Amino acid sequence: MRFVSPLLKRVVYPAMHYAGWLGRCVPSNGCLVVNYHGVIPPSPYCRHPFLDENLVSSAALQEQLQFLKARYNVIEAETFRGWIGKGDALPPRSVLVTCDDGLQNNLSDMLPILQREGVPCLFFVTGESSGEYPGMVWYEELYHLLEDGEVSYRDVRIVFETDGPDLRDDSLHEKWWSCVMSASRLNAHVRAEKIGLLRSKCRSTAPKMSEGRWMRLNVGELRQLAGSSRMSIGAHTMSHPVLSQCSEDEARREIDECKAELERVLGQAVWAFAYPFGNPATMGTREVDLARQAEFECAFVVGGRTVEPAQRFLLSRTHVTANMSLAEFEAHVSGFHTRLRAAFGAATESWV
Ligand SMILES: [Zn+2]
Structure with a gap:
């Protein structure tokens, strides 16, 4: 059914929108x-x-x-x-x-x-x-840390004591979400300390920290x-x-x-x-x-x-x-x- 997605986005919804039909659903x-x-x-x-x-x-x-x-x-x-x-x-x-x-x-x-x-x-x-x-939202910072590659997924798993499956071959998104779930189990102060530890190993994420978008x-x-x-x-x-x-x-x-x-x-x-x-x-x-x-x-x-x-x-x-x-x-x-x-x-x- 995946082929329907563009049909909905590009044909069905625009047609209903411009005909005023969607408004009648409310x-x-x-x-x-x-x-x-x-x-x-x-x-x-x-x-x-x-x-x-x-x-x-x-x-x-x-x-x-x-x-x-x-x-x-x-x-x-x-x-x-x-x-x-x-x-x-x-x-x-x-x-x-x-x-x-x-x-x-x-x-x-x-x-x-x-x-x-x-x-x-x-x-x-x-x-x-x-x-x-x-500062930043912690799970967004965690994404940057994983994405920039200066710390590995393995490093992050060790820091957060992740006990889930090793997602070595999975996408960055799946690895990140696995870490978010593990990090959520920690007290907020302990989590912040551990992210600080990872941050200290990553120089490339430092400029992002100062960008207003993330604050x-x-x-x-x-x-x-x-x-x-x-x-x-x-x-x-x-x-x-x-x-x-x-x-x-x-x-x-x-x-x-x-x-x-x-x-x-x-x-x-x-x-x-x-x-x-x-x-x-x-x-x-x-x-x-x-x-x-x-x-x-x-x-x-x-x-x-x-x-x-x-x-x-x-x-x-x-x-x-x-x-x-x-x-x-x-x-x-x-x-x-x-x-x-x-x-x-x-x-x-x-x-x-
Ligand atoms: Zn939210």
């Missing part, structure tokens, strides 16, 4: 949730073929926001909170815009576009942004974002591990401490949570219970099919990726793509 009540990760920095930045798949260009973001404003009612996070918690009414065809990970570009490149378009956004940031020097917001920048009109902050754990790999105590600490730290530095309630990575392979019922016990009012996954008060700790989101055309964006946001996948089962996984 239920008039309830809410859709869109999930970004930030904006690709302007030239001369050289785009990373894998790690930048989650970021969109400034032009694409602007086009997508203008589309949402024209066809939907983009609501503020507090409006969503009133609906999910108290059953307040929502306007028809409501959409909530969210953005994960708290990269610096959320403030420097994404916020100006959101403000120019008058679109509110709920940003999910890690608790490490409550510090002065949060997270520090506390001053976080306060600036939180203080911007119609922008809201939610929690995304302290260090962004794969929660299902953490011990229960560590997973609880990652969730509880993030809420407490963000509330401390921002002086406001942090009521929404987004599970790191946010798919069924990285979280489950234990993480849902922990988010509820931490007294969040709701929690978001990536993907999924429902956004309703009865499932407020498993709220689905449409993940926006770098190469989506506007037609593909609408096919995903409207829920048509998800329903198509559900109807045709796993065979459709590889379609798009």
